[in-house]
Amino acid sequence: MSSNFNYGPAGRAIGVDLLSNPDLVATDATVSFKTALWFWMTPQGNKPSSHDVVTGRWAPSPADVAAGRAPGYGVITNIVNGGLECGHGPDDRVANRIGFYQRYCGAFGIGTGGNLDCYNQRPFNSGSSVGLAEQ
Numbered sequence: 001m002s003s004n005f006n007y008g009p010a011g012r013a014i015g016v017d018l019l020s021n022p023d024l025v026a027t028d029a030t031v032s033f034k035t036a037l038w039f040w041m042t043p044q045g046n047k048p049s050s051h052d053v054v055t056g057r058w059a060p061s062p063a064d065v066a067a068g069r070a071p072g073y074g075v076i077t078n079i080v081n082g083g084l085e086c087g088h089g090p091d092d093r094v095a096n097r098i099g100f101y102q103r104y105c106g107a108f109g110i111g112t113g114g115n116l117d118c119y120n121q122r123p124f125n126s127g128s129s130v131g132l133a134e135q
Helices: 002-014 029-041 048-052 062-066 073-085 092-108
Strands: none
Touching: 002 029, 029 048, 048 073, 073 092
16 A cells, blocks of 8 residues: 555654554645645655755656656656556646646746656656555
């Protein structure tokens, strides 16, 4: 279960036993926000943190380049849900997420940058999916 992969470390980081009470992520707004922020800021295995990607602090390794991963919003999708949505061509879930991203960037008057999709990116954890959003 992907929740055990993330809920154990996230719970330890925020001081809440999420393995014994995973419903807190859905029912307690403070816990929900803290776990989301933890996931955004924390590198996971061979994945960079989403924060490092959007702030330009992540540079793709040779393995990332070979896997088609380049800085941009597409890598965020790969970090969060790559095992399900990336590496197999166009996907409506990815397209919808890109649409929301473009909408919010437009509302804030900021550019979206390039590399918005992960259609041709190999997932970071090929064969597995570990994001909090995959519950």
